[in-house]
Amino acid sequence: MDYKQMTPPCGIDCFNCPVYLANDNELLKNELAKRLNLPPDRVVCKGCRNHNGKIPLINMTEPCKVYECTEKKGLQFCFECTDFPCDYLNPIADNASQAPHNIKVYNLCLIKKMGLEAWAETKAKSVRDTYFNRKFPRPVSKGV
Numbered sequence: 001m002d003y004k005q006m007t008p009p010c011g012i013d014c015f016n017c018p019v020y021l022a023n024d025n026e027l028l029k030n031e032l033a034k035r036l037n038l039p040p041d042r043v044v045c046k047g048c049r050n051h052n053g054k055i056p057l058i059n060m061t062e063p064c065k066v067y068e069c070t071e072k073k074g075l076q077f078c079f080e081c082t083d084f085p086c087d088y089l090n091p092i093a094d095n096a097s098q099a100p101h102n103i104k105v106y107n108l109c110l111i112k113k114m115g116l117e118a119w120a121e122t123k124a125k126s127v128r129d130t131y132f133n134r135k136f137p138r139p140v141s142k143g144v
Helices: 018-024 027-035 065-073 100-114 116-122 122-134
Strands: none
Touching: 018 027, 100 116, 100 122, 116 122
């Protein structure tokens, strides 16, 4: 797996996305097509970098602003920027339960700290699973 190619500049783990996983799984593709009310041939995504910042599934005609910004600045990931984090990485409120965009900054910090390969192989899936399925653990108070 080429984790760099499958992790966009914003830090979303495309390689764990159900739509990406459906590229090689017809049952999943058909299930997602039903859920999204789309024909199965439209349920395709090979990751932001492979689509030059435009995701065909959601009919993007212009590249994502994060993708455009990092391309213009010659950066691989947003955490490399002196302006990190910036407004392009704002969390989203609508569809937050379906979209992993609110974990971008956390993932980017983990990638910077752990390295891309270690994050992708040991942490990315658990972050996504926690976001969609469980509550994040709260730190234990040291008593103030």
